Amino acid sequence: MAFWQSRSETTKGYATVAPPLLYAFFLLAVPLGAVLVLSFWSQEFQTIDRTFTLANYREALSDPLYRLLLWRSVKIAGATTIVTVLLAFPIAYFVSFHVPPHKKSLWIFLITIPFWTSYLIRVFLWKVILGYGGVLNSALMGLGVIDEPMTFLLYNANSVVITLAHAFAPFAILPIFVSLEKIDRSLLEASRDLGESTAMTFLRVTLPLAAPGVIAAILIVFIPTVGDYVTPRLVGGPDGTMIANMIQVQFLQLSNAPLGSALAVLAMLTVTVVALIVSLGIGRLVRAPK
Amino acid sequence: MRGLKLYAIGYLIFLYAPIALLPLFAFNDGTVIAFPLQGFTWKWFAGLATTPALHDAVINSLLIAVTSAILATLLGICAARANARYRFPFKTGILGFIMVPLVLPEIIVGVSLLVVIANIFSMRLSLWTVVLGHTLICMPFAIAILNSAFDNLDASLEEAAVDLGETPWNTFRLVTLPLVMPGIVSSLLISFTISLDEFIIAFFLTGAEPTMPVYIWAQLRFPQSLPIIMALGTILVALSIVLLTVAEIFRRRGLARAGVRDTGGFL
Numbered sequence: 001m002a003f004w005q006s007r008s009e010t011t012k013g014y015a016t017v018a019p020p021l022l023y024a025f026f027l028l029a030v031p032l033g034a035v036l037v038l039s040f041w042s043q044e045f046q047t048i049d050r051t052f053t054l055a056n057y058r059e060a061l062s063d064p065l066y067r068l069l070l071w072r073s074v075k076i077a078g079a080t081t082i083v084t085v086l087l088a089f090p091i092a093y094f095v096s097f098h099v100p101p102h103k104k105s106l107w108i109f110l111i112t113i114p115f116w117t118s119y120l121i122r123v124f125l126w127k128v129i130l131g132y133g134g135v136l137n138s139a140l141m142g143l144g145v146i147d148e149p150m151t152f153l154l155y156n157a158n159s160v161v162i163t164l165a166h167a168f169a170p171f172a173i174l175p176i177f178v179s180l181e182k183i184d185r186s187l188l189e190a191s192r193d194l195g196e197s198t199a200m201t202f203l204r205v206t207l208p209l210a211a212p213g214v215i216a217a218i219l220i221v222f223i224p225t226v227g228d229y230v231t232p233r234l235v236g237g238p239d240g241t242m243i244a245n246m247i248q249v250q251f252l253q254l255s256n257a258p259l260g261s262a263l264a265v266l267a268m269l270t271v272t273v274v275a276l277i278v279s280l281g282i283g284r285l286v287r288a289p290k
Numbered sequence: 291m292r293g294l295k296l297y298a299i300g301y302l303i304f305l306y307a308p309i310a311l312l313p314l315f316a317f318n319d320g321t322v323i324a325f326p327l328q329g330f331t332w333k334w335f336a337g338l339a340t341t342p343a344l345h346d347a348v349i350n351s352l353l354i355a356v357t358s359a360i361l362a363t364l365l366g367i368c369a370a371r372a373n374a375r376y377r378f379p380f381k382t383g384i385l386g387f388i389m390v391p392l393v394l395p396e397i398i399v400g401v402s403l404l405v406v407i408a409n410i411f412s413m414r415l416s417l418w419t420v421v422l423g424h425t426l427i428c429m430p431f432a433i434a435i436l437n438s439a440f441d442n443l444d445a446s447l448e449e450a451a452v453d454l455g456e457t458p459w460n461t462f463r464l465v466t467l468p469l470v471m472p473g474i475v476s477s478l479l480i481s482f483t484i485s486l487d488e489f490i491i492a493f494f495l496t497g498a499e500p501t502m503p504v505y506i507w508a509q510l511r512f513p514q515s516l517p518i519i520m521a522l523g524t525i526l527v528a529l530s531i532v533l534l535t536v537a538e539i540f541r542r543r544g545l546a547r548a549g550v551r552d553t554g555g556f557l
Contacts, residue, residue, distance in 0.1 A: 013376030017384055020365040020429060024388045027426045031402035038405055048409065087301065094298045098291050109538055114305045116483050117530045120506050121523040125308035128315075128323050135311065138325045169305060220393060227395020229490050234510070244397045251401060251494070257409055264401050271395070 039261035048258065056262035066246065066263065073242040074270060076157050076232075077225040080164040084221050085214065087165065088172035092213075093206075095173075096180035108177065115170040123234050126163040130154040130235065155237025163231045168224070172217040179213025180206075215282050219275050226271050243267050309527055315517065316524040323516050334521035341518065347505035351486055354417055354501060358424035359481035365425070366432030366477055367470075373433075374440035385433075392430035399423060400494035407495070415497035423491040428481035435480060439473025439544055472544030479537040483530055 039056055042049045060066045095107045114122070129135045130153040137149040153159055183206065191201040229244040236242065243263060250260030316335070320328035338344065369388055373381070391399060403423050407413045443466065451461040467474075489503035496504050506522070509515040 009376055010378045013372055013378030013381070016368050016376060017372035017378075017381075017388075018368075020369040020388050020433070021384055023365055023426070023429070024390070027403065027422055028391060028394075028399070029387075031406045032398075034405045034410055035398075035402045038409065090294060090297055091301050094291075094294045098294060105538075105542070109534075110302060111305065113531060113534060114309050116487070116534055117309060117527045118503075118506075118523050119487055120489055120503055120510070121312070121519065121526070122308045124510055124519075125311050128311065129307065131324075133324050135325060166304065166308070169301075223393045224395050227397045229397050230507075244395065247397060247401060248494075251404065257405060260401065261405065264398055267395070268398060 035261045035264055038258050039265045041258050043256045043258050056259045057266070059259060060262045060266055066243075069241065069243045069246050070263075070266060070270060072157070073226050073244070073267070074274065076160050076164075076240070076242060077222050077228075078274075079157070080161050080168070080225050081218055081222040083161055084165045084168050084172045085176075085217050088169060088217065089176055089214070092173050092176035092180055096177055108174070111173055112170045115167070119167065120230060122167065123163055123231050126159065126166065127154065127235050130159050130162065154235060156239045157236070159235040159237075160232050160240040160242075163235050164225050164228060167231065168221045171220045171224075175216035175220060176210060176213040179210045179216075183209045211282065215279055218278055218282070222278070223271050223275060227267060312520055312523045312527060315520040318517070318520075321514060321517060323520065334517045335525075337518045338521055338525075344502075344505060344522070347500050347502045350417055350499050351502035354420050354424060354492075355482045355485040357421045358428050358485040359478045361421070361425040362428035362432045362481045363436070363474060363477045365429050366436045367474070369429075369433045370436035370440040373437055374443065375445075389430045389433065391427045392434075396427065396488075396490045397494075399427060400491040403491070404494045415495055417496075417499055419495040419497070420492050420501060423495050424485040424488055427488065427491065428484050431484060432477040432481050435477045435541070436470070436473050439470040439476075442545065443469055469547060470544070472540040472547065475540045476537045476544070479533050479540075483533055483537075487526075487530075 038048075040052050040054070042051075042053050042055055091111070095104055095111075099107050127134075131137070132149050132151060132154065134149075134154070136153065137146070140146045141149065153162075187205055187209075188201055191205045192198070196204065226242075227244045228242065229248060232240050232242040232245055236245075244267075247260050247263050247267070250256045250263060314327060315323050317330050317332070318327045319331035319333070369385060372378075373385055400423065403419070403426075407415065407419050413419070447465055447469070448461050451465045452458070456464065487503060489507060492501040492504050493507065500508070506519055509519050
């Protein structure tokens with residue numbers, strides 16, 4: 001297609017896209033490259049030794065603590081993703097299929113509002129809700145549902161999953177909603193006219209067509225949650241600490257930027273591998289039953 | 291479908307539960323953030339007025355948020371314009387690359403910028419280093435909003451202006467800009483809101499001058515300052531609801547101006 005388009009259109013296109021592209025190059029690609037390079041250097045007290053070494057990676061992969069944190073981050077982010085997407089799907093479905101068109105944007109607006117407001121304070125309030133003398137325990141004890149406060153709610157992986165599922169809800173709802181909106185409604189009628197039940201129509205028509213949105217939702221929730229710092233720090237307790245907390249400690253407290261860089265690179269690699277498996281795996285799963 | 295509607299309402303309660311608690315504790319005449327409530331008071335709001343450290347942090351955050359919002363929106367206009375108007379090799383890849391900060395964990399953005407700024411250039415951390423990071427993460431959101439504004443623009447209007455003898459710059463200023471203006475306002479407001487609330491990048495890149503979230507983070511460790519933080523949170527929630535409503539009104543006005551049916555949502 002290149003030969004018929006005018007040369008000047010290409011030039012103008014590049015000229016227009018250049019400022020954001022250069023910005024992203026110098027403030028994203030170059031810094032990420034710097035982290036990669038730094039991860040192969042080492043910290044010698046105050047200075048950085050610039051000889052190539054794999055020592056940081058050896059330490060990061062052999063020390064049980066780092067391995068545990070990395071594995072736990074993937075597990076917590078995975079659990080968060082599953083919970084968030086499962087909870088989000090019915091909402092997206094409800095708004096797309098059962099809300100009258102003129103009220104749809106109001107619903108989407110209502111869903112996105114809590115997401116924009118003070119992240120730190122929201123996470124802190126989950127601590128207030130889930131704590132030993134917290135809102136949930138006092139309410140349930142007041143109602144006589146439980147006799148003693150529940151202690152499994154706060155300062156562990158559960159509380160991190162609950163809080164993150166709350167924080168990332170709109171990220172899961174919006175892509176699924178968009179893909180549901182794109183479904184041609186006459187396809188559903190056709191399926192029903194041809195004798196499929198409502199449930200089978202959902203499974204064989206709606207769900208496969210919504211798959212791109214679901215895959216997008218899974219990735220958009222999983223990738224940032226692996227590296228979340230605030231939630232594990234505030235509500236995670238010792239059993240809910242994740243890799244981002246260790247990266248922060250290496251950089252800002254132990255002043256070991258090279259080891260912190262290696263951990264950051266490993267975290268990004270893990271995220272990339274999981275993201276590839278998810279997008280390829282689910283894509284195949286959906287296309288298979290043809 | 292009544293079950294689904296009940297579920298939807300239950301889900302909204304889950305989404306709003308933490309925010310609904312904020313004003314309760316902000317007006318509660320007790321230092322402990324727990325039930326039962328103690329009685330009504332304005333004193334935590336009055337306390338906000340007498341905390342100079344907070345005022346400095348708020349001013350820092352406002353400066354950063356305004357600058358980042360303008361920079362991100364200017365860069366976003368370029369990307370959205372290129373996306374809607376021109377075809378060039380590697381377009382999808384280039385635009386995809388610019389959107390990457392949207393899905394990258396923020397700690398990675400913070401750490402990598404810190405490495406470049408502190409370890410390589412040995413630059414001093416300041417409000418400007420935070421602006422650099424915030425512009426980067428606001429840019430994809432600005433592009434997402436501006437893309438729909440530029441996509442809905444009818445190219446024949448611009449062609450008509452050129453045919454009638456306007457210069458390209460005047461065409462952009464007199465025809466394009468007014469049509470995409472609602473998208474620009476919406477992008478500015480959303481970028482401002484994101485920057486104002488962003489913590490982790492600011493945490494890594496702020497020097498001696500903390501931003502508001504960095505200040506809040508430090509205060510969360512002290513039980514005695516929590517009620518004041520609840521009062522601050524209440525104001526922030528009210529403020530961001532106002533900002534978002536304005537952004538939403540502008541977004542809808544933009545859609546109406548372009549003559550497109552509303553499909554909902556910022557993103």
